[in-house]
Amino acid sequence: MKLSGNTSLTVNKGQTPDAKDVRAALQRLVKSSTFAGSQRLQDFLIYVVEESLRGRADDIRAKTIAMDVYGGTMSEMARRENVVRVDAGRLRRKLSEYYADVGRNEDTLFDLPKGGYAPQITVRVPSGVMPDSPVAPHIKARAWHRPGIGAAGIVVLVGFATVLMLTSPKRDAPGRSMVDGLSPDERSAIFDASPMRLEAVNLANSGRDLIFPALEPARLNAALIMFEGAIKNDPSYFGGYAGAAQVAATMAVVTPDPDLTRDMLAYADSQALMALEQAPETGWSQAAKAWVEFAKGNWPEATDFAERARRLAPNDVHVLEFVSLILLYSGSFEHVVSISKEALSKIDLERGYVFQNAMGSAKFHLKDYKGTVSTFEHVAEKGGPVGPVSVAYLMAAHQMLGNVAEAQTLSKKLSREWPDSRVDLLFQRLFADPKHGEELGRAMKDAGWEPKG
Template sequence: MDTLRLAGKISVREVTYPKIASKLTHYLFENMTETKGNSTCRDKSGNDLSVEEKRAAVASVVESRIFANSPRLKEFLIYVTEKSLSEEGADLSAKSIGFHLYGRDTVDETNSANFVRVEAGRLRRSLDDYYDSDGRADAVRVQIRKGGYAPTFERHVVSAQSPAADGTARPLLSGGPKKLRLVLFACVLLAVIALGVFEVLRPGPRPDDAELAARVERQALMEQSPAALEAANMALQARGLIYPIFDAHRQMLTTELFRAAIEIDPNSALPYAGAAQTLGSLALLSIAGARHDNFLAEAREMRDRALELDADHEWVQSAAGWVAFVERDFESAMRYSERALSLAPENGNVLDFYGVVAVASGEFEKGLQAGDRDRPREGENTRFAYLNILGAAYFHLGLYHEAISAFEEGNASGGPVSALGVVYLAAAYSSVGREQDGRRMIDQIEKSWPGFPIEEFLTRLHREPDTARQLVKKLRSVGWSE
């Protein structure tokens, strides 16, 4: 039973030698050290820690690889730490942090609190990532608990041995045959891992896990048939051309690529999933009427065929979520999209469709998480679409300056440009008093997308009518009219 439980600690999706070694080492420490029934000694109050130890713990975090590209999170952690260590620690409110650290307007308390809450959430997630990786062996850990901003510190010391009941030191291998069987099994497994580590460390270029998995998949498809491999390759290439998803001409062209892939191999789920997404977007852009109904009917057919062929593929689940979204079944759309994300949490295409569904469904915090600049992303080229998602989420949370920054960064980086993105940017400019820039964006919409039905499309896109009305009101204030 011990060996089965140990094997169960290692997920099948994570079977690489370095990850197995890390998990096994952690498991052995947890199970082979005892301190009154607990595997570690922790003082969660942090009362026994000196100021120097607390500052050193924070320094380890901000100097780590995880925080290398997050200067704002570094500033946040250092600021709240220093405040908590001083006599001013009691004033760690969202209003105070927003004003003193970020220069936020103290009069607009709601937007300031939203901004600080979002940054605190990002910091908590990054701290979790740090202590799950580079900081796993740190003797002192810092956390920002939910519901507040003051940091807490705790010791995190793994005992090499623990005292027995009579006060004498207990040997590491005490515990009888059960413990001995575990140790023997661990030794055998470690020997196997050592061979694998030799392979990993052997000189010469080696593909990463994602590339290795892709190679294996391509080899399997080739063994199935050259047509299967060609169809999958064409579908993946077309997938990178989907963005911007709210551009009708692009969706029409990309749909034809997916149709061509289907002709090459009618039994490949991927081109059906892609066609379901592009046809769903065309139905959404058509608003209503016969064109809308025809596009949506075909999108459903493509979705159903994809689910029939490979329901466990993240792209198929993402496509099913998108079609449900176009059908205005927002609960199913989120459920499918979250399932896709659980299957491929770092896939950029899955993240982007999930983010759009989340923002349009009113789940703005989830939209922020999907568009987080620091979130790992992989997969076919999505052309910085996540920055538009981030900008829209910021806008609906009342963080207009941050929204403008995200949209402008996306445009400067070569991100996808669509009428919807320009609409949001115009509304954000209007919200911060930049009427001239807002009017300039309105002129661009009328020149580049003449006749684009802004109000109808926003109403069709968003779950709540008030969300669409908020945008329209901002546009009218800078001169837009139906």
């Protein structure tokens, strides 16, 4: 932590004050003007400090903070853990701001080291003076940046990323357009410059493959871990920020919790701006900004950034995924079908992607129900994303075609496998014109689907 103020003072990281001094300093901090209006950050810091003072520093996890500080039902925990991650970053910035201003003369210092949620508590003493306060053995610093998991977890995830890269369909075979835009020579050049940069690139590209289906919290959490790992490996690589922005904006879109939406949008916006600052000329950065603007409901900005992203990276299927979804929900159905067909004519894919699902969805709203069925079935056969959204569109298309038995079978599968899913309400939120979501919802209910709650 950088400290300002009296330069004759130093931080002695081997010593800590007693509990009485800690609590007094904590109260001064949370009541300061720096933390005014940030009740949740106050509660966050008070909780982790008190847990440390009680000897439970090793047990502090994102889950425990989510449960004990933020509350909510168990079904909300996965989403709330992501808010904990965002708030941890906000808290670190607030602490730096505090000690640079109103808390510059404080002797008892709090920090939240990147890598966990247990606070580091130290005493600042005059240079050359040996403090006589005993070391509190239960107050420890953490040394690895990955909220909620330890260093071993990161190693496992990096290994998983490597396996995923090796087992995913090959993307750079001769004679075909490359999905991720990197040739073997380019990868070799990146490795020669910095192996850590290449690992960041690999992690980020693995994260892109995990985002969809977007209604699976575990996938989104894993993707966010990948992107934040890429940022840690190489903070100058734009892809980690672009991917983190897309995941956080997706979380904001799919959650019905307004507080979570606000927090994830703030985080997504900051990450998208970082990506644009580092690489404004890339389609991925532009697509990330487009997706964030879409999540914020800024349709003109979202479509402008989306079109620019497509022009910059016409053969990047991951860019096309977000572009096609933005155009779909804006109601530009013909455009979605057109750009998807154009991409398929140029890119030889070995598996299905979300932009193909978007094309199937667009065909439904264009009343090409046979096209909807064939498109979604083809994507599923090719190993593309399958989730409640694709099942809902298939169900509705079969219902509109008069294939009652198929529609009812899909209705039962949706109710059985995603019993709490309210995709009908989600569709109404996603479309710029809710009537398109209502149209889909009516067809689903006509097929016998009954939402719970």
